[in-house]
Amino acid sequence: MYNxxxxxxxxxxxxxxxxxxxKEASERVGLEYEDEENDDIVEKPYNPDDIxxxxxxxxxxxICRWMSADxxxxxxxxxxxxxxxxxxxxxxLLIESLMLRxxxxxxxxxxxxxxxxxxxxxxxxxxxxxxxVEGEYALSGLQYLGxxxxxxxxxELEQKYISRIEETQLSVNVLDNRTxxxxxxxxxxxxxxxxxxxxxxxxxNALAHEKTNDLLKxxxxxxxxxxxxxxxxxxxxxxxxELCLRFIAFYRAYDTxxxxxxxxxxxxxxxxxxxxxxxxxxxxxxxxxxxxFEIAMNKSIAAFGNLAFRKPYQNVINKPLFTSWAVTxxxxxxxxxxxxxxxxRMIERLSEMITSDNEYFYxxxxxxxxxxxxxxxxxxxxxxxxxxxxxxxx
Numbered sequence: 001m002y003n004x005x006x007x008x009x010x011x012x013x014x015x016x017x018x019x020x021x022x023k024e025a026s027e028r029v030g031l032e033y034e035d036e037e038n039d040d041i042v043e044k045p046y047n048p049d050d051i052x053x054x055x056x057x058x059x060x061x062x063i064c065r066w067m068s069a070d071x072x073x074x075x076x077x078x079x080x081x082x083x084x085x086x087x088x089x090x091x092x093l094l095i096e097s098l099m100l101r102x103x104x105x106x107x108x109x110x111x112x113x114x115x116x117x118x119x120x121x122x123x124x125x126x127x128x129x130x131x132x133v134e135g136e137y138a139l140s141g142l143q144y145l146g147x148x149x150x151x152x153x154x155x156e157l158e159q160k161y162i163s164r165i166e167e168t169q170l171s172v173n174v175l176d177n178r179t180x181x182x183x184x185x186x187x188x189x190x191x192x193x194x195x196x197x198x199x200x201x202x203x204x205n206a207l208a209h210e211k212t213n214d215l216l217k218x219x220x221x222x223x224x225x226x227x228x229x230x231x232x233x234x235x236x237x238x239x240x241x242e243l244c245l246r247f248i249a250f251y252r253a254y255d256t257x258x259x260x261x262x263x264x265x266x267x268x269x270x271x272x273x274x275x276x277x278x279x280x281x282x283x284x285x286x287x288x289x290x291x292x293f294e295i296a297m298n299k300s301i302a303a304f305g306n307l308a309f310r311k312p313y314q315n316v317i318n319k320p321l322f323t324s325w326a327v328t329x330x331x332x333x334x335x336x337x338x339x340x341x342x343x344x345r346m347i348e349r350l351s352e353m354i355t356s357d358n359e360y361f362y363x364x365x366x367x368x369x370x371x372x373x374x375x376x377x378x379x380x381x382x383x384x385x386x387x388x389x390x391x392x393x394x
Contacts, residue, residue, distance in 0.1 A: 030232030089141035091128035201242040219244040224297035249274040296330035324377035
């Protein structure tokens, strides 16, 4: 077996990109850190004329009314947003700014074809305002109006302060539904200015339709996914959902003739496009992806047991191993029984390839998103499965 000290002594200094904080963040959610920035495909930018963002002004009173409607006309706490983490004092200082008529930064909304709005940037500020108007907390720690307003809930304020809050005009940049679907992912990435910026999968989730989100949630909560990954992959920042989305994206791109996926764009763009595809897919298509995913997970369990998708002696899931093996084994016609009977042979063969084939080791460890690395990942998975096919079965 090997250990990852090989990276530290490589001539190319491959370990230099393994930033400690990023490694720790990955390992906390049960995934091995990988370098996806070295994707060798450069995506051409879109026509700037396709981007449609309109600056508008809405009063606090209007937005609070939309939020309180049944059903709401604005999604302020969509599933992609993280739990609110602002302290009461921080929220109070924002309210104080409104009462002092101090302008606050702009918001970004997305408006769909039904004119329903979703908050993309500014969720915590908007939630702080709405929650105060709804009487959910009292002000504290104010800098200028402490003597008059500390300890008071919204309905307890002097009328002039209530009026100032309600009449405040909030600057909102609205991205409308005429903007091409894939352009929206790039726009949201650029305007993502929160204190803890959304990652790419959280942005995809913002643009995903309910049925797409439901599919990914169903996948990560399925017994077979939890069993295949030993429950190691957490969804704190939608890492588990991204892993499942990768399966669908590469499953769609897989070429049954060449046995490798057709990768003609960066992985991030593949996943963006996959969300758009799922948004426009019918229930039968979505159900088909889920069934293929279940087959992939069950076959992976049969083939590798509790060692599926991991390097030898590693206690985290390796994304390239997950994607290449899950997709390849889903397309394989080898039965569950054959895979299970050859489990020991499969584990030994994969371990041997990782430890003896340097090209394969680096394809699942460094520059994992390059076309060359991805081809290698899938080719080895297919090769090992074919070796099992050639073994005389008992």
